[in-house]
Amino acid sequence: MITLSHYLILTAILFCIGLVGVYRRKNLLLLLFSTEILLNAVNVGFAAISKFYADLSGQMFAFFIVAVAASEVAVGLGLFIVWYKRRGTLDVDSMQSMHG
């Protein structure tokens, strides 16, 4: 029998995979992939809560997360293309114009 805890543990595992990606990736495009993993993990959690508490709010929030993720990708990719045209690289370490 699959309970809410199973789904929440899965959510936590997926979220941690995404977090590891955010911490260790240095390429901007792959960093964006990791954030997608984070958003997807949270979506699974919302859907599970929605089912086991018989409440539709969780699914609503999942829809809005999907909308946010779609617009984030559109803006992010546009910015990356501009950056790549200027610098020719997508490495995070190349963003050091302030030399702090």
Added chain:
Amino acid sequence: MFEAIAFYTFSAITIVMFTITVMSKNALYSMSALAAGMIIISGFFFLLDADFLGVVQIIVYTGAVMALYAFGMMFFDTTREVKESIRAPKLVFLLSGMSALLLVIALVAPIVSDHIEPLYPVVEGVENPQAVGIVLFTKYLVPFEVAAVMLLVAMISGIILAGKKMDKSLTLKTDGEDEFQNGGSK
């Protein structure tokens, strides 16, 4: 029984795919693994009786977002291996572990308190897409419209950011093309 089999199979595939996404050095492999993981995630939504959300996951994530990534990657040099210098690998795992611990506490806290009452209960005798529509267009109408405006703003900004100097090729440039561009644009 079937639910358990499906759950464990889907979990294993998703975890493997997302691990490949995070660890792979090739951006193309990374993207393909992410797309596969997204498809399998929709399987969880079907298991959880969230049919509409599952379909949205396939259409929006795998259809739109991953296609956008695939087209966006044409601008970048993705055939080379991604060079990443990680200065403090121990710090990475320490930070991940601490975040995981915080996450577990955050997830367990509401279950311990156990005072959750449904705000918008699932309507009886109605299919999931219909119930979603009822709630979305009554209780969540204003956020829905705001999300629509946000998507419009994102679309316009994406077009403007990516569309500048679109007539110049970044990678391919032959002599004939150069002349054509100089003659063609002004």
